[in-house]
Amino acid sequence: MNVPEVVRNKALARGAADWLDRLPELADELAARWRLRLGRVFDGATEALVLEATLPDGVPAVLKLSLPGMARDELTVLRLAGGDGCAKLFHADEALDAAVLERLGRSLFELALPLRRRHEILVGAAAAVWRPAPGVGLPTGAEKARRLVEFIPATWEQTGRPCSERAVEHALACAARRRAAHDDERAVLVHGDVHQWNALEAAGGFKLVDPDGLLAEPEYDLGVIMREDPLELGDPLERAGWLAARTGLDAVAIHEWGVIERVSTGLLCERIGLQPVGRQMLAAADRIAPAKRA
Numbered sequence: 001m002n003v004p005e006v007v008r009n010k011a012l013a014r015g016a017a018d019w020l021d022r023l024p025e026l027a028d029e030l031a032a033r034w035r036l037r038l039g040r041v042f043d044g045a046t047e048a049l050v051l052e053a054t055l056p057d058g059v060p061a062v063l064k065l066s067l068p069g070m071a072r073d074e075l076t077v078l079r080l081a082g083g084d085g086c087a088k089l090f091h092a093d094e095a096l097d098a099a100v101l102e103r104l105g106r107s108l109f110e111l112a113l114p115l116r117r118r119h120e121i122l123v124g125a126a127a128a129v130w131r132p133a134p135g136v137g138l139p140t141g142a143e144k145a146r147r148l149v150e151f152i153p154a155t156w157e158q159t160g161r162p163c164s165e166r167a168v169e170h171a172l173a174c175a176a177r178r179r180a181a182h183d184d185e186r187a188v189l190v191h192g193d194v195h196q197w198n199a200l201e202a203a204g205g206f207k208l209v210d211p212d213g214l215l216a217e218p219e220y221d222l223g224v225i226m227r228e229d230p231l232e233l234g235d236p237l238e239r240a241g242w243l244a245a246r247t248g249l250d251a252v253a254i255h256e257w258g259v260i261e262r263v264s265t266g267l268l269c270e271r272i273g274l275q276p277v278g279r280q281m282l283a284a285a286d287r288i289a290p291a292k293r294a
Contacts (some may be wrong), residue, residue, distance in 0.1 A: 105201030141216025217264030223257020
């Protein structure tokens, strides 16, 4: 079975070599249980093996086998969304980190639409997911900020300091502010990874796949849009302002989540060899980081 290189690298980084070895057997087991007809492997996934599948009634679907321990929050989001804004969930086995989802069309990336149109689509898809969801066991925005405060400096050292210390310090300061600003009463269900590879054509528009799943301020999702397209970033405050005007949300929060996501994701891409996007994100982070005071 041809596992995409990025998925294989992530599995090995997480100590999941046994999972890689078991994938063919696991796919066959689930296909038999859910009476699926399996097809080709999709090569664009980064944290799961995704195979073309067909349900017994002929409905097109995909079988997704996520890295061990990574499906619980995603499945929670998909169940809560109920096919609104995210792909519809047909079957799931949380213990095996497996799911059968509706098969969608081309990604927004493949369509090569103008930047502003891409952002309009991504904002609309993200907003369809936003809803109150207290007590469902998802991590909060505050917890995510805390984890990234630990992740960023550690990964910066592990990857040979591929961006400036100024960029790291800027991201950590923004994370501290977003953690302090978290408000359980304002928090909503957010997708957590809203970008053009995760937005796929669906009947009547686009749906999102691969949710991370958080209970956070909705600005978090727009921060992910901020981190994307680093070569077209321009003035980040202008982009944050446009996103804020489009949604009625806070431009400062959007910008700060973008700073955090740009650095943390760039460092992750460095670690797993996802290039050139990792270098591009970190170069953008270096460009916008404030100068250190004397």
